[in-house]
Every structure is written in C-alpha cells, then in structure tokens.
Amino acid sequence: MVVGGDAAGMSAASQARRFKGPDELEIVAFERGHFGSYSACGIPYWVGGQVGERAELIARTPAEHRERAIDLRTRTEVTEIDLAGGRVLSRDLESGAEEWTGYDKLVLATGARPVRPPVPGIDAPGVYGVQTLDDGQALLDGLSAVGGGGRAVVVGAGYIGVEMAEALLNRGFAVTVLNRGEQPMSTLDPDMGRLVHTAMDGLGIVTVNGAGVTGVRTGADGRAVAVATRDAEYPADVVVLGTGVEPETGLARAAGLPLGVYGGLLTDLSMRVRGREEIWAGGDCVEVLDLVSGRERHVPLGTHANKHGQVIGANVGGGYGTFPGVVGTAVSKVCDLEIARTGLRERDAAEVGLRYVTVTIESTSRAGYYPSAAPMTVKMLAERRTGRLLGVQIVGREGAAKRVDVAAVALTAGMTVEAMTALDLGYAPPFSPVWDPVLVAARKAVSAVRAAG
Incomplete structure (x- = not known):
C-alpha cells in the first residue's frame, strides 16, 4: 500500500x-x-x-x-x-x-506542504500555494481572471519564490517579492544572494528584504487585495506563497x-x-x-x-537497494540568471564545528574572446586544516548552473580542493576557459588553505 x-x-x-x-x-x-x-x-x-x-x-x-x-x-x-x-x-x-x-x-x-505564515488573511481567496498540479491550475485560473497587467506579490525569495516571480513576470504582471531575510535565496550565503538581488532588480522584479509579512488585507468580497509588512503595504491582485515547504x-x-x-x-x-x-x-x-x-x-x-x-x-519487491545520503545540490533560474549550490554554506559549516576558508572568483562560461561568453561568480568553502571541499555556490548567466555538478561529484568523493585542481575536465573555447571556473576557485582555495596554515 x-x-x-x-x-x-x-x-x-x-x-x-x-x-x-x-x-x-x-x-x-x-x-x-x-x-x-x-x-x-x-x-x-x-x-x-x-x-x-x-x-x-x-x-x-x-x-x-x-x-x-x-x-x-x-x-x-x-x-x-x-x-x-x-x-x-x-x-x-x-x-x-x-x-x-x-x-x-x-x-x-x-x-510536503507549503509553509503558510500564521498571519491574518493568509488563507483568503487570491492567496496561492504552489505544490501540486491542482495548486498550479488554481493559480492559472486566478491569473486568467485578473488578466495581464495585474499586480502580483510573492511572499518568500527561495527557489519557489524566485521561480514564481519569473513566471508571473512572463505573464505580464508587475511583481514584488517580499523576503524576510537579508538577501534572496537563503540557501546561498548573503554575499552570493546579493548578486541574485541585483539581477532581479535589473529584470524589473522589485525585491524587498527584511520584509516579514504581518497580514494579508482583503476587500469587501473577501479576496486578497494587499500584503502588509511592519513597514509598508503592497497592493496585490494575486498573492503567491514562496515561503518553502x-x-x-x-x-x-x-x-x-x-x-x-x-x-x-x-x-x-x-x-x-x-x-x-x-x-x-x-x-x-x-x-x-x-x-x-x-x-x-x-x-x-x-x-x-x-x-x-x-x-x-x-x-x-524482494530486491535490494540503499540510499546513502545527499550533498545538497540544487539549481534554479530567474529569467536568464542561473543559481546553483552544493554542500555547506558558511553558517552550516560553523554550526557543525568545521573551521573553513572561503574564496570567491569571477570568470566566464566560455573563453573570454568567444562570442556570448557570460560572466559567473563562484564561491568555494574548504576545510581549513585538510583542504577538504565543503561547498560551492555559483551565480551567473547561461552555462553557469550545471557546473555545480563537478563540485557535487567532488563532495561525494570527499575530494580536497588540491585534488580537484587536477581534474581532467573538457575544454574548448565554446564551452569553457582553459581553466574552468570551478577549477579556478579550487586553485584559489588551495592557496587560502595553505595561507591559513
């Protein structure tokens, strides 16, 4: 059963x-x-x-x-x-x-079920969670009833929140994202989340950080018409919950x-x-x-x-199988911005008692001289004493996100950043610089580990 x-x-x-x-x-x-x-x-x-x-x-x-x-x-x-x-x-x-x-x-x-903040009006008509196909159909019906040119407020700026912000933008809505955290994408460190915030602003998505929702205001018909925070109120024809599950x-x-x-x-x-x-x-x-x-x-x-x-x-069924665990790999996008992470953030490492170093590098998806080479930022964490890879975060344009898979394999294998620098990755100018951005970060992490003693 x-x-x-x-x-x-x-x-x-x-x-x-x-x-x-x-x-x-x-x-x-x-x-x-x-x-x-x-x-x-x-x-x-x-x-x-x-x-x-x-x-x-x-x-x-x-x-x-x-x-x-x-x-x-x-x-x-x-x-x-x-x-x-x-x-x-x-x-x-x-x-x-x-x-x-x-x-x-x-x-x-x-x-899993969508997290609904325990505030007045959160269950009003016009407030949508997005977890099942039934949820998606209800949201689409709600968007059709409003028509193009409406106002949408997304509560939360995690994976669901930023993906729904893009979806609503594509539907012709003016989109505001209310994020109670320091920066969007709390699965990233704040310095990398700041890059996401800047890119979202450039796309026309208004992102408000430090905006804890205090309630959803409803109209005479009982439907949601605005979302309130401690500091302001944001008009809304539809409200989408992206507060996680x-x-x-x-x-x-x-x-x-x-x-x-x-x-x-x-x-x-x-x-x-x-x-x-x-x-x-x-x-x-x-x-x-x-x-x-x-x-x-x-x-x-x-x-x-x-x-x-x-x-x-x-x-x-009478066979045999096991699931050993995960390293926490995830990718997402908002319009042409790609976001990826695997392993631990800085606060994750600190919580479990790991001492670490961090490095951040800027690179491109292709050889710099090749047409359409797009910028990307790679952040890497390594254990201070051993040099063991602890985590990688990537924010960039086309060709950025799936590079995290190299780091996911390295994490699963328990590799050090020094061992990573010898990885035989594919290279040609249309696909990568001579030194792949992940390996550039690994080289810099090796230096940081050595400098830390």
Whole structure:
C-alpha cells in the first residue's frame, strides 16, 4: 500500500511491480489530488508559459498505472494509520465515503506542504500555494481572471519564490517579492544572494528584504487585495506563497512514527522507517543524511524522491537497494540568471564545528574572446586544516548552473580542493576557459588553505 501518488510513491510502486507480478504482489496507492506521477518542479514553467499544457508534466496517468496492475485511487485521502491492525482509513473526497484497507507493507510518500505564515488573511481567496498540479491550475485560473497587467506579490525569495516571480513576470504582471531575510535565496550565503538581488532588480522584479509579512488585507468580497509588512503595504491582485515547504507528516506523527528535528520521517539506508519492519518512507516527507555535515536534513527535491522510490520499490519487491545520503545540490533560474549550490554554506559549516576558508572568483562560461561568453561568480568553502571541499555556490548567466555538478561529484568523493585542481575536465573555447571556473576557485582555495596554515 502506497500513501501519496507522486514521485516517490509511484516510483516505488512501479519498481516493485518490475520485481513481482500481480499474482505475487497486489499494489494499492492512494492520492488525494486529481493526478499522480507528475513533475511538481515543472509547475512554475507551466504557469509562466514555457510549458504549454498541463499534460506535458504528467509522466504517467492513473489509467496507465492501472494498466500495469497498480490500483491508483485518486481523490482519495488517507486520514488515519492503524499500526496495530495493519490498516489505513481512507476517505473518498468526492462522495465522502470512508473505508479501512489492510496492508502487509506500507509506503509513506506524503510529500510536503507549503509553509503558510500564521498571519491574518493568509488563507483568503487570491492567496496561492504552489505544490501540486491542482495548486498550479488554481493559480492559472486566478491569473486568467485578473488578466495581464495585474499586480502580483510573492511572499518568500527561495527557489519557489524566485521561480514564481519569473513566471508571473512572463505573464505580464508587475511583481514584488517580499523576503524576510537579508538577501534572496537563503540557501546561498548573503554575499552570493546579493548578486541574485541585483539581477532581479535589473529584470524589473522589485525585491524587498527584511520584509516579514504581518497580514494579508482583503476587500469587501473577501479576496486578497494587499500584503502588509511592519513597514509598508503592497497592493496585490494575486498573492503567491514562496515561503518553502515542510514535511507532510501529520499521519505519521499521529501514528507515533519517528520524526526528526525538521518534522520529517526518519529511515535507515533502505528507506525503511526506523523501528518498523513493514513500513518504508521516501520523498519530501523524510529527512536524509547530509554526507558533508553528517547530520540529518530535509531536502525536498524530485531527484531524491525518485531515487527513494527506486530503493523502496526494490526492497518491497524482494530486491535490494540503499540510499546513502545527499550533498545538497540544487539549481534554479530567474529569467536568464542561473543559481546553483552544493554542500555547506558558511553558517552550516560553523554550526557543525568545521573551521573553513572561503574564496570567491569571477570568470566566464566560455573563453573570454568567444562570442556570448557570460560572466559567473563562484564561491568555494574548504576545510581549513585538510583542504577538504565543503561547498560551492555559483551565480551567473547561461552555462553557469550545471557546473555545480563537478563540485557535487567532488563532495561525494570527499575530494580536497588540491585534488580537484587536477581534474581532467573538457575544454574548448565554446564551452569553457582553459581553466574552468570551478577549477579556478579550487586553485584559489588551495592557496587560502595553505595561507591559513
């Protein structure tokens, strides 16, 4: 039995089916939305118009799953888990009918939910979270009702916030981003976030830092008309929440399953819930091991969710798989600005007691003389005594973001910055300077480590 019909849940179901046929293993999956197996990461690009149709984001329809003997029941919400009885209580959201269904093996893939600031008016019509296809459709309907030339306020300046700012700009809206932090993109250090802020301003996106939201003001019809902070009020025809997500683990908490400091389920390397032989969990509802810091983290990404599902499905189906952990790699964009990070920020390193050095370099995506060479900034952290790579952040134009993959591999391998300087990376003027920007940063980091003794 699978609770949650998106990336982790249906990857687990599909992988388990590859191991065992319908006569050996019955698979039932519950999904409270209208859709299963879709790309939530693609929603901002659907809203912004780069992806034309909702169907393009759907990897496999419920009917296609049923053709493979996976009984995916959409618009059905699981409301209770009875661990002692080995069963779950579900409710049909159309009819309201409830029923108990037994399981031998349970997979929890309940995902994450948008964080809604606890302020007046936050649940008013015209305020949209963006987590599911249903959310995306509701937002598109709201934008169509307003029409072009409206005013949009995005609350939050993380990945979702900056991606939605671009989407709304593409739809012809005047966009204001309210960010309670020092700079946008808190997954970066503030000095790198400042580069993002400057670029967003250049694109016509008004970004207000230090702007904690105190409420959403509504009109006579009850719809949102403005967002208030301590210092000002910002008119809005639509309000989009980009304040991040938190694990959707209410069911797990009520059932007494183990949760971590971020509220996510805790699992072993096989993605089995700790202390429960018959339950697995994966996707945005779990915490995972950070291979650099050695601590558990909540890292909600579709890449991890699909890997979790593959591991769970293999183990449920009688095979074997493990998920060792992550290094925290993520990329994003706002218009032509590319943003990437992997490993630890400065405050992450300090929190776990690591002494470090940092370097920042300016370079280009191609040889400087080659047409369309675009600037990029690379920041690198290395452990002070050993020179072990701790983290990399990149902000630039075309060709910048995916360079972070080199650093992600180096982090996973536990490489030092000195070892990185010898990496045999591809070179030709259309693709890179002679010294790739990541290797330029590594060379400078070697010098910083030596200077620090």
